[in-house]
Amino acid sequence: LSDFERVVGKSWVFTSEDDLALYRDAYSPLWGETDERLAAAAVAPGSVEEVQEIVRIAARRVVPLYPISTGRNLGYGGSAPVLSGSVILDLKRMNRIIEVDEDNAFALVEPGVSYFDLYRYIREKNLRLWIDVPDPGWGSPIGNALEHGGGWTLNPFRDHFGAHCGMEVVLANGDLLRTGMGAIAGSRTWQQNRYGVGPYVDGLFTQSNFGIVTKMGFWLYPQPQAFRSGEILALHRDDVHEFVRITAELANAGIVNSAVMIRSPFLHAGLRDEQTAAVLVETEHGTAGTWDRLARDRGLASWATTVQFYGPPAVIAAQWGHVQERFAAIKQIEFRDGPAYRFPLSQAEAETVPDKSALGIPSLSIFAMGARSENYPSPADGHLSFSPVIPMTGKALLEAHRVFSAAVREWDIEPLGFGAGFCMYPRSFVFLFTLPLSRDGGTNRKARAFFRHLITLAAQHGWGEYRAHPVFMEEVMGVYSFNDHALRRFHQMLKDALDPEGILAAGRYGIWPKHLRNKRV
Ligand SMILES: Cc1cc2nc3c(=O)[nH]c(=O)nc-3n(C[C@H](O)[C@H](O)[C@H](O)COP(=O)(O)OP(=O)(O)OC[C@H]3O[C@@H](n4cnc5c(N)ncnc54)[C@H](O)[C@@H]3O)c2cc1C
Numbered sequence: 001l002s003d004f005e006r007v008v009g010k011s012w013v014f015t016s017e018d019d020l021a022l023y024r025d026a027y028s029p030l031w032g033e034t035d036e037r038l039a040a041a042a043v044a045p046g047s048v049e050e051v052q053e054i055v056r057i058a059a060r061r062v063v064p065l066y067p068i069s070t071g072r073n074l075g076y077g078g079s080a081p082v083l084s085g086s087v088i089l090d091l092k093r094m095n096r097i098i099e100v101d102e103d104n105a106f107a108l109v110e111p112g113v114s115y116f117d118l119y120r121y122i123r124e125k126n127l128r129l130w131i132d133v134p135d136p137g138w139g140s141p142i143g144n145a146l147e148h149g150g151g152w153t154l155n156p157f158r159d160h161f162g163a164h165c166g167m168e169v170v171l172a173n174g175d176l177l178r179t180g181m182g183a184i185a186g187s188r189t190w191q192q193n194r195y196g197v198g199p200y201v202d203g204l205f206t207q208s209n210f211g212i213v214t215k216m217g218f219w220l221y222p223q224p225q226a227f228r229s230g231e232i233l234a235l236h237r238d239d240v241h242e243f244v245r246i247t248a249e250l251a252n253a254g255i256v257n258s259a260v261m262i263r264s265p266f267l268h269a270g271l272r273d274e275q276t277a278a279v280l281v282e283t284e285h286g287t288a289g290t291w292d293r294l295a296r297d298r299g300l301a302s303w304a305t306t307v308q309f310y311g312p313p314a315v316i317a318a319q320w321g322h323v324q325e326r327f328a329a330i331k332q333i334e335f336r337d338g339p340a341y342r343f344p345l346s347q348a349e350a351e352t353v354p355d356k357s358a359l360g361i362p363s364l365s366i367f368a369m370g371a372r373s374e375n376y377p378s379p380a381d382g383h384l385s386f387s388p389v390i391p392m393t394g395k396a397l398l399e400a401h402r403v404f405s406a407a408v409r410e411w412d413i414e415p416l417g418f419g420a421g422f423c424m425y426p427r428s429f430v431f432l433f434t435l436p437l438s439r440d441g442g443t444n445r446k447a448r449a450f451f452r453h454l455i456t457l458a459a460q461h462g463w464g465e466y467r468a469h470p471v472f473m474e475e476v477m478g479v480y481s482f483n484d485h486a487l488r489r490f491h492q493m494l495k496d497a498l499d500p501e502g503i504l505a506a507g508r509y510g511i512w513p514k515h516l517r518n519k520r521v
Helices: 002-008 017-021 048-061 115-124 141-146 237-252 265-269 274-284 289-298 313-327 347-352 394-411 441-460 470-478 482-498
Strands: 041-043 065-068 087-090 097-101 106-109 164-170 176-178 212-219 226-234 261-263 303-311 334-342 382-386 388-391 428-430 433-437
Touching: 002 041, 002 048, 017 041, 048 065, 048 087, 048 164, 048 212, 065 212, 097 115, 106 141, 141 212, 226 237, 226 313, 237 261, 237 289, 237 303, 237 313, 237 394, 265 274, 265 289, 274 289, 274 394, 303 313, 313 334, 382 441, 388 394, 394 428, 394 441, 433 441, 441 470, 470 482
Parallel strands: 041 087, 065 087
Antiparallel strands: 097 106, 106 212, 164 176, 164 212, 226 303, 226 334, 261 303, 382 433, 388 428
């Protein structure tokens, strides 16, 4: 610690209980238990050189480090390490927006830059650019992209790692690497061409522990002239097949290029009521009679989606027109026009938009979901996100509904946000839902056991998660077991070569350094 203090100054090394409490995972499924993942200390460097120095000290003294950008990874670990006793390498002080280029629409940022920071910078400078944001705006483009996170405007900007261009990385030996065109001395196209020449290595630094990312470029969306959205509703259960097929084709063709989420207003209204449970079982036996009758009696659509369009008014009107033409192939389909905007919005207008993330405006309003209300008097203390990737077909969507809702009923757990297939990345759905957590051990013990059951259940259907909480990274990676865990063995080979002392983020996504492998941590 005194070595670290010599590098960053005494005030940027944290050891007190109060300071370290800030690095606890506020949504920890192990909250207050002996094996809760806890940091031993934290160190906050202010420059790349300081990061390099810290890494060299850590390697010399074999001190485990756990790098975070803004450390807001709630639902997937917060800012707590995978291995207790690690020193958090907190990069929040490195918060420079190094460049934003309006003509070529890109930004180069440091890890401590949040979505709020980048949004404000662009607004203050009146640049005609948009960012894409995940639901909580207090996170960072770098931390989010390194977790394969996504947002809510349009492709290709929504896939945050997919929309990055160029990285700077400190390796475990203190060396400094720039990827893509950044490897050219005096490069002038680091953020414009992502591949450079030779093997493309950027993916190795995501969901891994092979380096510390100190800069990253992102492509931004030139501010569109207009936005409009529309809702599409189908009445019958068996419409799901055509509904998803048309959606997929339009999305794969780029005619629908927004986030697409296919939900069932009927199922969402009654996941836990016995009649709905019965229709899901009936679905397995192939008949739609009860489902359709109950949905009609309740005045609810069986399936619904919202599509959003961005661009010149005439183009997006044509897109919406074409989408309606295609969906008209389904009988009794209903279309509803949603909100429409012209840009730029004034600050006051931007503040009153109901669905800010659809317009790339960062906010924290998502935390109202599951907050205390008349209908929800005892909110959870946090939640655990389960995120299996399933095929983008009606058949798979019905199957996921049936499999997971049966599990939820069997275990008597009430998940939040259950039942939507959403297109986090093109060509597949993430059937994401969250399990409530509590500061009492009993609820969390049950949630953990259920989560493990869900991992196995999903794997039995050929589904794996796109992202995982540290407590379950091992098991989630364990499902990716083709050819006797060839992928894990490859990760371990890389770990041994790049970080032989095992000082970086030990255990992240099941990648343990040699000396901790096969030990329970
Ligand atoms: C209600 C709710 C809604 C959410 N909605 C979304 C959503 O719409 N989309 C979405 O993607 N997520 C969502 N999340 C999850 C999460 O809040 C966000 O992904 C958040 O942006 C992650 O936090 P962060 O950006 O601060 O990343 P960090 O916490 O800084 O980083 C995440 C992890 O990446 C690694 N890492 C970070 N920085 C570095 C670095 N510089 N070098 C090496 N490794 C590093 C570390 O292991 C770290 O733990 C949601 C969470 C909640 C609670």
